[in-house]
Amino acid sequence: MLKNLCQKMFGRSLWVYHANSGGCNGCDIEVLTVLTPYYDVERFGIKLVGSPRHADVMLCQGPAMHSTAKALRRAYEAMPSPKLVFAIGSCACGGGIWHDSYSVMGPVEKVVPVNFYIPGCPPRPEAIIYGVAVAVGLVDKKTAPVQFKQLALPIPRYHPGDLRGEGELVVYEKVEKI
């Protein structure tokens, strides 16, 4: 549903607003690299704007901090609806290595609702383009949760009940499985 809405609403061009709520500037530099002619996201119509009132998308970098959470919330509320929020970098996605620090509230999704996540520290410019391309429906996402469950203990357990006598020998019944 979100994908259909995105393609309908944001089919032509995305104007992005670039909000840093306390990051280290690594992700900012990567976002600015994306806007250079080498990566050139203007071929998808993506343009950096200076005000949240002109923007469709907010690119959040850095964790939500106690000092900047209010300003981030105000910038989000200033954006006209429909709006998307991209969390770029590990700090915005999950709080980064400062997730339990005293001045950090955690990921930006504690302050604003996040639609797309681009992890990385910092993410490569290609990764940012890929995340945006996933959002506008150009490519499919490649990640899926992985769960591995061992169903049986790989080594048979030693148990005295499995011992049986064969003449003089005492044979362990599960010995062939070892």
Add this chain to the structure above:
Amino acid sequence: MSLLSKLKETLVCLKAGRVTLPYPARSRPVPPNFRGRPIFDAAKCIGCAGCANNCPAHEILVFDVCQEVRILKYLGRRCTYCGRCADVCPEKAITMSLEFETGTDRIGDLQQRLDLFMSTCQRCGRCFKEPSLLEQLQQKGYRFDDLQNERWVFRSQSYLEGEPAADDITIELD
């Protein structure tokens, strides 16, 4: 003068050619020694939790369900791809892959969860050999990280209350 400089500029622009990468249409190889998403190999993992204790973001969580089963959960959301888990892993069960295209709309897509059977001492259920260099880094005992709230909890205890999963051994408590 102005016409000449404009002609010069045209020449320079023509010589430069096109530099823009056709990125999402065509993939671009990453440089060597690139550290992407860590991939956990459950067949090799022995569940020592050395990766969890060395992770600077505390994002590999360990939870001991009972004496035999240990859950190792990699969240992926706050991973900084530093590669310390792959460095410290004694079995080389973690590889830093070249995978970087991890943009997603659900943050749960990034997590990897291993439910591991811990092989215990057949006599007492939990025997340990002398501490190696790796084990001196580890937090010992059974651990109780908060899987629901995705928090690292600094707490361990030497034995677990309740029943073991397999009931064919009696656990000697100290």
